[in-house]
Amino acid sequence: MNTQDGKIALITGGSRGLGRSMALHLARQGTGVILTYRSNRTEADAVVAEIAKLGGRAASLQLDTAIVAGFDEFIARLRETLTKTWGRDRFNFLVNNAGVGVHASFAETSEVQFDELMNVHLKGVFFLTQKLLPLIVDGGRIVNVSSGLARFSLPGYAAYASMKGAIEVLTKYLAKELGARKITVNVLAPGAIETDFGGGQVRDNSEVNRFVAANTALGRAGLPDDIGGAIAMLLSPDGGWITGQRIEASGGMFL
């Protein structure tokens, strides 16, 4: 049953991994999807084609969320896509998902690594959301993707997790300020999931995978569909009274 006909979601980093699964889950609920990619156009187009096969409607746009100077031009292309594909000038759901992993001990983290993580996970989320506000409908929803690593600490993620912690704080402020427009804002924090993220460690390194499974209540590492499903649940019509919250989807990591 399509419960979300007429709704449109913008998912950053929707070409692979978690964003791809989110796009497919939302499309199955009847939501139109605009997904962005940074460099991997072929994979982005493949997701768009898969959604079309499901009978849904989707489009892909290039965007580097770490470069604020490119946002105005992106928004012009987004407006064109909304008009051309949906005959609309605004959308309903924003999922700030795009991101990269950098593994370095606190002692060895360089300023370049810090800035890369800050730009994509914090500054980009802050200013992209700010610039998109006029395009989000009143009553819309925003989800910021954080990480289990903002709740528990593992060596090597000091800079990454600090940025994720910052968007968790930002989420509460957005929920408060955008409440006047009935826009909900929440954090979805995945645990360790088998994707290309961080060089595909959780998926491809059996030692890491076993470590994650051993420290997870449900006894395995996460899969992209665990997160695609969680987003679809959060953005379903019944999720409208949840705002300013951090929802962790980790199968119970480090409880």
Ligand SMILES: NC(=O)c1ccc[n+]([C@@H]2O[C@H](COP(=O)([O-])OP(=O)(O)OC[C@H]3O[C@@H](n4cnc5c(N)ncnc54)[C@H](OP(=O)(O)O)[C@@H]3O)[C@@H](O)[C@H]2O)c1
């Ligand atoms: N996987 C995990 O274990 C895990 C756990 C907790 C949180 N997360 C978070 O979940 C989100 C998605 O991770 P994932 O596992 O799906 O990673 P992934 O499989 O590596 O996919 C990353 C996606 O983000 C895009 N992207 C990367 N840098 C970008 C940039 N500067 N501008 C725009 N798009 C960019 C990529 O586009 P291209 O394909 O064009 O490169 C791709 O679509 C991230 O925010 C990550 O921090 C992941």
